[in-house]
Amino acid sequence: MSRIKTILTNGIWYENPIFHQVLGVCSALAVTTQVKNAIVMSIAVICITALTNFTVSVLRKIIPFSVRLIIEMLIISTFVIVFDQLLKAYYFEMSRELGPYVGLIITNCIILGRSEAFALREGPGLSVIDGIASGLGYTLILVSIAAVRELFGAGKLLGYSIISNPDYHARGLASAGGAFIVMGILIWIMNAIRRVGGEK
Amino acid sequence: MSDSGIKAFVITMIVAGVCATTLGTTHHLVKNRIKRNQFIAESRALLSVLGFKNLSADELEGILKTSVRKTQRKTGVFWETGTGKGSIYAVPMKGRGLWGPVEGFLSLNHDLTVIKDFMITKQEETPGLGAEIESEAFYRRIRGRKVRTSASSNEVIFKIARGKAANNNEIDGITGATESCRGTQEMVISAIKRALEMKNVQN
Numbered sequence: 001m002s003r004i005k006t007i008l009t010n011g012i013w014y015e016n017p018i019f020h021q022v023l024g025v026c027s028a029l030a031v032t033t034q035v036k037n038a039i040v041m042s043i044a045v046i047c048i049t050a051l052t053n054f055t056v057s058v059l060r061k062i063i064p065f066s067v068r069l070i071i072e073m074l075i076i077s078t079f080v081i082v083f084d085q086l087l088k089a090y091y092f093e094m095s096r097e098l099g100p101y102v103g104l105i106i107t108n109c110i111i112l113g114r115s116e117a118f119a120l121r122e123g124p125g126l127s128v129i130d131g132i133a134s135g136l137g138y139t140l141i142l143v144s145i146a147a148v149r150e151l152f153g154a155g156k157l158l159g160y161s162i163i164s165n166p167d168y169h170a171r172g173l174a175s176a177g178g179a180f181i182v183m184g185i186l187i188w189i190m191n192a193i194r195r196v197g198g199e200k
Numbered sequence: 201m202s203d204s205g206i207k208a209f210v211i212t213m214i215v216a217g218v219c220a221t222t223l224g225t226t227h228h229l230v231k232n233r234i235k236r237n238q239f240i241a242e243s244r245a246l247l248s249v250l251g252f253k254n255l256s257a258d259e260l261e262g263i264l265k266t267s268v269r270k271t272q273r274k275t276g277v278f279w280e281t282g283t284g285k286g287s288i289y290a291v292p293m294k295g296r297g298l299w300g301p302v303e304g305f306l307s308l309n310h311d312l313t314v315i316k317d318f319m320i321t322k323q324e325e326t327p328g329l330g331a332e333i334e335s336e337a338f339y340r341r342i343r344g345r346k347v348r349t350s351a352s353s354n355e356v357i358f359k360i361a362r363g364k365a366a367n368n369n370e371i372d373g374i375t376g377a378t379e380s381c382r383g384t385q386e387m388v389i390s391a392i393k394r395a396l397e398m399k400n401v402q403n
């Protein structure tokens with residue numbers, strides 16, 4: 001049980017993929033203009049990381065070491081393309097909003113990183129938990145950045161108007177440059193909290 | 201090849217086969233749904249430039265059948281709605297941006313002298329830069345523009361500036377997206393040209 005707890009706290013906090021390992025930053029900047037987009041993207045990453053970790057873990061004893069990267073990439077690509085197709089079929093508007101970024105999950109280092117660092121060594125059950133934990137870590141950051149950008153950039157949250165002045169619009173925050181600044185400040189805050197709370 | 205090399209090859213091939221089958225099956229299962237979604241998105245854009253906004257998927261098909269006349273010619277296709285001075289023409293646009301094809305619809309007023317509306321339906325431009333051609337802010341710059349042709353050569357004059365528009369013949373461009381703007385400009389010019397040609401044939 002404590003093992004599971006360690007995996008979860010590591011993925012979400014101590015070894016957060018974006019803050020601690022600085023992986024998956026490209027998509028974190030691109031899809032965080034709205035909380036809704038960030039949530040769908042996060043669900044995609046959680047599902048794909050968990051499924052990839054599970055599959056790699058099940059196959060870990062028969063995957064030859066020399067071709068493991070090829071096989072991991074095959075598995076990741078398959079899950080990503082399936083998810084992309086399902087999104088196009090059942091949530092077309094969202095798939096247009098997210099544009100190329102769902103497909104680009106294939107190149108998201110979090111997923112390959114977790115299957116290399118964890119799934120190749122551990123059993124399927126723990127690997128699924130590790131995948132979900134890393135995905136949740138990604139979600140935490142994505143939704144935080146998106147909330148700041150949507151609230152202060154467009155005056156809305158999840159599409160509902162919060163700042164009622166209709167002329168309110170901070171284009172700087174809605175742009176990719178604004179995302180960099182928000183992310184920098186968030187990394188700073190989280191690292192400060194981590195330091196006060198004491199290193200693990 | 202050593203034994204382990206053969207083993208690695210065989211296992212990779214098996215995994216690749218399973219992955220390919222999964223992808224093929226998924227595609228087969230959802231392809232009709234995706235096609236329908238694309239059709240709805242296209243129809244919605246077409247009807248939007250013709251002045252029918254915010255329609256549900258069911259309303260779309262009805263209006264396409266009852267209120268819109270489609271004319272297919274050798275040089276292309278156009279759609280028409282309304283009568284007399286209230287009629288609007290729409291033509292499809294196809295062009296190339298920086299990364300890939302750009303498509304959309306353009307509509308003109310009854311005598312093809314003013315751009316009524318403009319909408320992009322497909323583009324793969326850089327998000328945040330060229331992809332801004334698909335945004336309300338950019339559409340607004342094109343809406344309501346007079347169609348100008350040069351007196352001598354009958355060429356359509358429409359220019360997306362690099363940065364701010366310098367004169368009346370130009371509209372504001374998108375800084376950092378020169379190629380996307382150039383592609384869009386060519387696409388708009390050729391769409392208007394085609395509309396003018398087709399209208400001339402009609403009269």
